Amino acid sequence: MSTLLAATTYDVAAVRADFPVLGREIGGKPLVYLDNASSAHKPRQVLDAERAFVEQHYSNVHRGVHTLSQEATDAYEASRERVARFLHAPDAHEVVFTKNATEAYNLVAYSFGNAAAGSRFALGPGDEVCVTEMEHHSNLVPWQMLCERTGATLRWIPLTDDGRLDLADLESLVNERTKLLAFVHVSNILGTENPVDVLVARARQVGALTLLDGAQSAPHQPVDVTALGVDFFVLTGHKMLAPSGVGVLWGRRELLDAMPPFMGGGSMIEVVRMTGSTYAPAPERFEAGTPVISQAVALAAACDYLDGVGLDRIAAHEHALTGRLLDGVRDLPGVSVIGPDTLEKRGAAVSFAIDGVHPHDVGQSLDELGIAVRVGHHCAAPVCRRYGVPATTRASSYLYNTEAEIDVLLEGIVTVQRFWGR
Amino acid sequence: MYQEIILDHYKNPHHKGLREPYDVEVHHVNPTCGDEVTLRVKVVDGVVEDVSYDGQGCSISQASTSVMTDLVIGKAVDEAMSTGEAFLELMQSRGQLEPDEDVLEDGIAFAGVSRYPARVKCALLGWMAWKDATAQAVATTGEGSA
Numbered sequence A: 001m002s003t004l005l006a007a008t009t010y011d012v013a014a015v016r017a018d019f020p021v022l023g024r025e026i027g028g029k030p031l032v033y034l035d036n037a038s039s040a041h042k043p044r045q046v047l048d049a050e051r052a053f054v055e056q057h058y059s060n061v062h063r064g065v066h067t068l069s070q071e072a073t074d075a076y077e078a079s080r081e082r083v084a085r086f087l088h089a090p091d092a093h094e095v096v097f098t099k100n101a102t103e104a105y106n107l108v109a110y111s112f113g114n115a116a117a118g119s120r121f122a123l124g125p126g127d128e129v130c131v132t133e134m135e136h137h138s139n140l141v142p143w144q145m146l147c148e149r150t151g152a153t154l155r156w157i158p159l160t161d162d163g164r165l166d167l168a169d170l171e172s173l174v175n176e177r178t179k180l181l182a183f184v185h186v187s188n189i190l191g192t193e194n195p196v197d198v199l200v201a202r203a204r205q206v207g208a209l210t211l212l213d214g215a216q217s218a219p220h221q222p223v224d225v226t227a228l229g230v231d232f233f234v235l236t237g238h239k240m241l242a243p244s245g246v247g248v249l250w251g252r253r254e255l256l257d258a259m260p261p262f263m264g265g266g267s268m269i270e271v272v273r274m275t276g277s278t279y280a281p282a283p284e285r286f287e288a289g290t291p292v293i294s295q296a297v298a299l300a301a302a303c304d305y306l307d308g309v310g311l312d313r314i315a316a317h318e319h320a321l322t323g324r325l326l327d328g329v330r331d332l333p334g335v336s337v338i339g340p341d342t343l344e345k346r347g348a349a350v351s352f353a354i355d356g357v358h359p360h361d362v363g364q365s366l367d368e369l370g371i372a373v374r375v376g377h378h379c380a381a382p383v384c385r386r387y388g389v390p391a392t393t394r395a396s397s398y399l400y401n402t403e404a405e406i407d408v409l410l411e412g413i414v415t416v417q418r419f420w421g422r
Numbered sequence B: 001m002y003q004e005i006i007l008d009h010y011k012n013p014h015h016k017g018l019r020e021p022y023d024v025e026v027h028h029v030n031p032t033c034g035d036e037v038t039l040r041v042k043v044v045d046g047v048v049e050d051v052s053y054d055g056q057g058c059s060i061s062q063a064s065t066s067v068m069t070d071l072v073i074g075k076a077v078d079e080a081m082s083t084g085e086a087f088l089e090l091m092q093s094r095g096q097l098e099p100d101e102d103v104l105e106d107g108i109a110f111a112g113v114s115r116y117p118a119r120v121k122c123a124l125l126g127w128m129a130w131k132d133a134t135a136q137a138v139a140t141t142g143e144g145s146a
Helices: A002-009 A012-016 A044-056 A067-086 A101-114 A141-150 A167-173 A196-206 A253-258 A293-309 A311-330 A359-367 A381-386 A403-421 B004-011 B059-072 B077-091 B101-115 B117-141
Strands: A095-098 A128-132 A153-157 A178-184 A209-213 A232-236 A247-251 A269-273 A276-279 A335-338 A349-354 A374-376 A392-396 B024-029 B036-044 B047-056
Touching: A044 A293, A067 A095, A067 A247, A067 A293, A095 A101, A101 A141, A101 A178, A101 A209, A101 A232, A101 A247, A128 A141, A141 A153, A153 A167, A167 A196, A178 A196, A196 A209, A247 A253, A293 A311, A311 A335, A311 A349, A311 A403, A349 A403, A359 A374, A359 A392, A359 A403, A359 B059, A359 B117, B004 B059, B004 B101, B024 B117, B036 B059, B036 B117, B047 B059, B047 B077, B047 B117, B059 B077, B059 B101, B059 B117, B077 B101, B077 B117, B101 B117
Parallel strands: A128 A153, A128 A178, A178 A209, A209 A232
Antiparallel strands: A095 A247, A232 A247, A269 A276, A335 A349, A349 A392, A374 A392, B024 B036, B036 B047
């Protein structure tokens, strides 16, 4: 039913026509690109926008009085406003451009680490940071490092056998000592969509700040940071049709304005003397040095593209594809899904294991059929350990994938089984 | 890439399983894919007396480790090390090198793997573990030919 609905209201051929790379062949076979959770391709509109900016309006930003400098600054700041609208954020000053999602988590972690003792951001022995067992390394290792530096304790919400958060002990894991609850919105390896409302409600009860990793949600579904109720939200451009090199930290303005800087340098200052400096307000406080200018402009174009197609329609389209893949895998003996095997509260990343075939060999064999998937631990090694696998094969669809491509993958899995089972 | 020789070693690995006695045990991992090998080396009078291992990984890493044990067990450490160098050179050749079967025996089957840079580290996992363990064994026991 949902498949039919998506098919009648969603023109995937028109979308595909905007992505030149989708016309490629790999080893004589049409490319079937199902590695979108790792990185997505870019439509002509995004490439054209970046090129037009660099060719006609480029200069450094916030530094000059000449015309190009002003045009570039205007374009850069307009991009900030565009991203704020994309996230339904009330204030563009709440959008900090970073180089990627990883830098955004580290920005918050180092800022907290720089906070003066007694500040609401400062951590020390007795304080706790809570994450989940399904975090990407980028939203795990910075908190491990912060806890090591400050003597705070890292705790984590464990997983159930079917790939969901086990919230049985939530009240003890997120408690009066918890300063920050950092968790992933949609898991890059399991596909699980987490119950933000439940976690935010508990964090608020105990006065903990919340940081939501939206790297796998912002590209695929409408995001309203105000409605989500979190304090920080992170996304990365390259997974949502923009170039690599640009990410975003959104944070409530009151918090960003009170947080100490992460990196020092140009642009982030107010008054600099040899004896010391004061700092600019957010977001400039967190954008030391020449920022990611043309990439930010391209990210704004990607927001235009995604909103133009409609994120609710993209989500419905992907949901249908994910359902087709889950149904198909369920019918294949010797193949099991690692993560939720139903469509309920689920993103488009589907990890699976083929009995007796190592994921690297699966990935290599699928590549020979023109199919691009990701193999490995997906920067979420604790998840692999939790489910007792060294690695997984992951297929992740996006707005330009088709039902026919899902069928090519399912046939490819059978081919792989035949080759490795002989 | 998947030559019959590689598939044969993958399905029926040689010298697999951890054995006593040994001088040194090492554990090597491939951090990008999670492949791992635990490997033991016994060196006697400058000769690689035994190499035993256990691990998990893709066909390339498992088959390559199996081939490696065939190539180094019973050889003088120096000679085994130069065989390792020859295999390393082959893997770094991007498919541009004609391997010497007299030196690398079944190892020549991995020539095709060298065209896939992402898989070269798989083929080298067992070799690197062996080299590490053997160098330690020579250093700590005073064994070795030199």
